[in-house]
Amino acid sequence: MTSHRIAIIYGTTEGQTRKIAEHMAQTLRHHDDRVELLLGSELDPDFEPTAYDGIIIGASIHEGRHQRYIRGLAKKHAPVLSEMPSAFFSVSMSAAADDTLAEAAQALEAFQEESGWKPAQAEAVAGALKYTEYSWLKRFIMKKSSASKGGETDTEHDWEYTDWDQVTRFAETFHERLD
Numbered sequence: 099m100t101s102h103r104i105a106i107i108y109g110t111t112e113g114q115t116r117k118i119a120e121h122m123a124q125t126l127r128h129h130d131d132r133v134e135l136l137l138g139s140e141l142d143p144d145f146e147p148t149a150y151d152g153i154i155i156g157a158s159i160h161e162g163r164h165q166r167y168i169r170g171l172a173k174k175h176a177p178v179l180s181e182m183p184s185a186f187f188s189v190s191m192s193a194a195a196d197d198t199l200a201e202a203a204q205a206l207e208a209f210q211e212e213s214g215w216k217p218a219q220a221e222a223v224a225g226a227l228k229y230t231e232y233s234w235l236k237r238f239i240m241k242k243s244s245a246s247k248g249g250e251t252d253t254e255h256d257w258e259y260t261d262w263d264q265v266t267r268f269a270e271t272f273h274e275r276l277d
């Protein structure tokens with residue numbers, strides 16, 4: 099088993115993408131990989147992807163797009179990311195239901211088009227509805243959006259849709275690619 103140096107850079111607004119990135123880090127560490135978890139908005143301007151054996155980037159979708167700082171980062175490093183082992187995961191509620199999977203795939207495609215980075219491994223991952231943490235306005239918007247998609251509307255609770263087996267597999271596949 100070879101140990102690799104991996105950076106997982108994530109963009110998050112309500113924290114679910116961080117949780118997913120942490121799960122990936124844990125999976126990779128079981129394989130003795132050395133993993134750095136980095137919040138995209140606080141990334142050192144001198145960050146060099148080539149300092150790592152592999153890079154995973156994740157971001158969540160709000161109003162149809164991923165975090166601006168992640169889009170910028172992907173664009174800036176697209177040429178080098180395309181040449182090295184790299185992967186992208188996109189977190190959203192549209193990835194949570196069959197009816198809206200096409201929407202999630204479209205956002206994933208748009209991200210790749212805009213950045214010019216087309217990673218060999220790219221997946222849409224279902225996120226969470228964190229009703230109890232939202233402001234009243236966000237709660238109102240998300241309840242309406244969820245109702246229109248046949249999702250949970252009980253705002254007394256948070257609802258997690260993330261498929262943790264998918265997240266584990268994503269990290270396992272990435273590790274195997276580096277071997």
Ligand SMILES: Cc1cc2nc3c(=O)[nH]c(=O)nc-3n(C[C@H](O)[C@H](O)[C@H](O)COP(=O)(O)O)c2cc1C
Pocket residue numbers: 109110111112113114115116157158159160161162163189190191192193224225226227228236239240
């Ligand atoms: C204000 C708001 C807007 C959102 N817009 C979208 C959207 O356009 N499409 C979608 O699939 N999910 C949308 N979501 C769902 C988020 O992608 C989902 O809650 C995800 O888990 C957020 O990840 P984060 O906690 O890492 O930011 C939205 C969520 C909020 C709170």
